[in-house]
Every structure is written in structure tokens, then in C-alpha cells.
Amino acid sequence: MKKYKCLNKQVFVIDEFQLVPIRYKDRYKIMKWRNDQIYHLRQKDILTKSKQDLYFGNVVSKQFDLQKPDQLLFSFLKKDICLGYGGLVHLNWTERNAEVSFVMDTNQEALNFVHLWNIFLTLLKQVVFKYLSFHKIYTYAYDLRPKLYDALSQSGFKFEGRLEDHCLVDSKFHDVLYHSCINPIESLRIRGVKKEDSIVLFEWSNDPLVRRNAFDSKKIDWDSHEKWFQNKLLDNNCKIFIFENKQGHPVGQVRLDYLDKKWLIDYSIDQFFRGLGLGKKIISKAINMIDKGTFMAMVKHKNQASIKTFLNLGFKNISQEVSFKNFEFIK
Numbered sequence: 001m002k003k004y005k006c007l008n009k010q011v012f013v014i015d016e017f018q019l020v021p022i023r024y025k026d027r028y029k030i031m032k033w034r035n036d037q038i039y040h041l042r043q044k045d046i047l048t049k050s051k052q053d054l055y056f057g058n059v060v061s062k063q064f065d066l067q068k069p070d071q072l073l074f075s076f077l078k079k080d081i082c083l084g085y086g087g088l089v090h091l092n093w094t095e096r097n098a099e100v101s102f103v104m105d106t107n108q109e110a111l112n113f114v115h116l117w118n119i120f121l122t123l124l125k126q127v128v129f130k131y132l133s134f135h136k137i138y139t140y141a142y143d144l145r146p147k148l149y150d151a152l153s154q155s156g157f158k159f160e161g162r163l164e165d166h167c168l169v170d171s172k173f174h175d176v177l178y179h180s181c182i183n184p185i186e187s188l189r190i191r192g193v194k195k196e197d198s199i200v201l202f203e204w205s206n207d208p209l210v211r212r213n214a215f216d217s218k219k220i221d222w223d224s225h226e227k228w229f230q231n232k233l234l235d236n237n238c239k240i241f242i243f244e245n246k247q248g249h250p251v252g253q254v255r256l257d258y259l260d261k262k263w264l265i266d267y268s269i270d271q272f273f274r275g276l277g278l279g280k281k282i283i284s285k286a287i288n289m290i291d292k293g294t295f296m297a298m299v300k301h302k303n304q305a306s307i308k309t310f311l312n313l314g315f316k317n318i319s320q321e322v323s324f325k326n327f328e329f330i331k
């Protein structure tokens with residue numbers, strides 16, 4: 001596998017999906033997808049095998065050894081099968097921003113378009129926000145694929161602007177839309193919960209990983225959630241904090257319940273912002289909101305990301321039960 005010199009991690013993984021530095025062997029698949037989908041790309045002519053070989057030899061291969069490459073491309077794999085490719089182009093190392101590029105296997109578009117875009121963007125955020133510490137990523141998209149906007153908004157991209165009649169496709173002018181996402185690691189904001197947060201809290205509470213890591217794993221229905229949430233809003237022994245990036249996109253929550261003179265912690269990160277170490281940041285910010293006290297958490301043994309988070313924050317593993325560990329931190 002070729003390695004990017006500018007990255008100290010090369011392979012990014014979520015379940016069975018991976019981003020790996022672009023593989024030479026994927027070049028003809030990529031060529032075919034680009035030719036199939038030429039209508040939404042800034043590509044004027046059909047690619048041929050010899051043109052693709054030249055591009056990989058003269059442009060792509062040069063990026064691996066640069067400290068500040070112009071583009072960072074990855075093969076997007078599911079169980080080692082390449083389902084797409086993309087990454088960052090027009091990297092601006094001074095302003096720390098870059099454009100996102102992604103082309104998926106044309107056969108996947110009908111059924112898996114939004115899902116694959118979301119997974120790709122979650123992995124790419126790890127590259128660009130955690131490992132490159134870039135400030136902002138953006139998309140520049142011909143206004144021809146409305147499903148793309150669902151994926152972008154779920155992934156926390158905000159609509160920034162429209163360039164009218166900006167591209168010419170099949171002799172017709174179309175608009176170009178910009179969407180962007182600002183690095184939440186460096187721009188994380190904390191605020192108290194509002195009644196309008198009920199919907200996002202409901203969605204987060206039914207996220208499959210959240211349910212798996214909870215002590216009662218049953219799906220939550222809307223009516224019980226609303227009843228629970230209205231009670232929590234009135235409960236003086238409960239504090240709920242919502243965390244957002246600079247653009248106001250919610251990325252996670254911490255709930256502190258005061259029970260037996262200790263604050264019990266519940267927290268989660270939006271599925272499309274995991275892998276950035278935000279869990280540690282939101283707990284630390286929530287603890288900062290309380291003058292002093294004892295904080296505790298009960299974490300299932302298999303929830304390794306959460307165990308690591310509490311250990312990294314200096315919590316002590318004070319005891320364990322059959323299925324979970326007890327952590328404590330005194331401030």
C-alpha cells in the first residue's frame with residue numbers, strides 16, 4: 001500500500017468500510033465510473049485507459065511524497081472491494097480548507113447513494129479534521145443530484161451559496177451549490193438544552209450504537225421519549241448540554257443526573273462525527289460547567305471507545321460488574 005507522507009495514519013475504518021490511499025489497481029474502475037457520470041463532473045472528455053495511466057503516473061503518484069500535496073485521494077472500500085473513490089482536492093494549507101470530491105460505483109447510486117456518501121464523509125472528516133487539523137471542508141456541486149443534499153445535511157454540511165447558471169451540461173446552464181462543514185474539534189460550542197432539541201435527542205437515543213451500549217437496548221418510541229424529556233426539562237437534578245460546531249450543527253450531548261450526591265454521566269456523539277475524539281471534549285466541557293463534585297459513569301465492557309475516553313480524562317475504574325465497569329472522577 002502506498003502511503004501519504006503528510007498523514008501519520010493511512011487507513012480509516014468504520015465497520016466493514018475503509019478509506020485507504022488510492023490504489024493503482026482501482027484506476028480503470030474509477031475511469032469507468034467517471035465516464036458514466038461525466039454529467040456532474042468537471043471533466044469535458046471521455047477518459048481512456050492511456051489517459052488514466054498518464055494521470056496516475058504523472059499526478060496521483062506524485063502526491064504521496066509531498067508534505068503539502070494539492071490533493072489527497074483514497075479508495076473507498078467495503079470488505080476490500082472498491083465502491084468509490086475520492087478525498088480532498090484544492091488543499092489550501094494556509095487557510096486550512098479543502099474541497100471534497102467523491103465518485104461512487106455507478107451501480108450503487110440507485111440504492112445506496114445517501115448511505116455511502118455519509119460513511120465516506122464520516123471517514124474523510126477523520127482524515128481532514130483529526131489528522132490534518134484543517135479548519136473547513138466544502139463541496140462544489142452541479143445542481144443535478146438532489147439526493148446529495150440529503151447526505152450533506154445529515155453529515156452536518158451547511159448550504160453556503162448558489163452560483164447561478166454556472167455550469168454548462170448538455171448545452172443547458174445549471175447552478176452550482178456550495179456546502180461546507182467547519183471542524184468541530186476546534187470550534188466546539190456548549191449550550192444548555194432547549195425544548196426544540198427533543199427531536200435530535202430522540203434520533204440520537206435510537207441510534208443503533210447508542211441502544212447497544214445502553215443498559216436497556218429496546219428501541220424508544222416518540223411518546224415515551226417526549227414524556228421523559230418534558231420531565232427532564234423540569235428536573236433540577238438534571239443538566240443536559242448540547243454541543244455544536246461553529247455553524248450550529250449539533251454533534252453530541254452530555255446529560256448529568258444528580259443521584260446519591262454524584263453526577264451520573266450519559267453522553268453520545270452523532271454517528272457522522274464519531275472517530276474525532278469529541279466524546280472526550282464534550283465530557284470535559286460538561287464537567288467544567290459544574291464547580292465541584294463527584295462524577296461517575298457505568299460503561300459496558302465491550303464499549304471500548306467509551307472506556308478509553310474515561311481513562312484518557314483521568315477517571316478511575318473503581319469497580320466492575322459482570323457486564324460493565326464503574327468509573328469515577330472527583331473534581
Ligand SMILES: CC(C)(COP(=O)(O)OP(=O)(O)OC[C@H]1O[C@@H](n2cnc3c(N)ncnc32)[C@H](O)[C@@H]1OP(=O)(O)O)[C@@H](O)C(=O)NCCC(=O)NCCS
Pocket residue numbers: 209210213266267268269270273274275276277278279280297298299300303304305306308309312
Ligand atoms: C462513546 C462515543 C461517544 C465515543 O465517540 P468518539 O469520541 O467519537 O470516539 P473515538 O472513536 O474518537 O474514540 C475515543 C477513543 O477510544 C479509542 N477507541 C475507539 N474505538 C476503540 C476500540 N474498538 N478499541 C479500543 N480503543 C478504541 C480511540 O482510539 C480513542 O482513543 P485515543 O483518543 O486515545 O486515540 C461514541 O462511540 C458514541 O456516541 N457511542 C454511542 C453512545 C455511547 O456509547 N455512549 C457512552 C455510554 S457509557
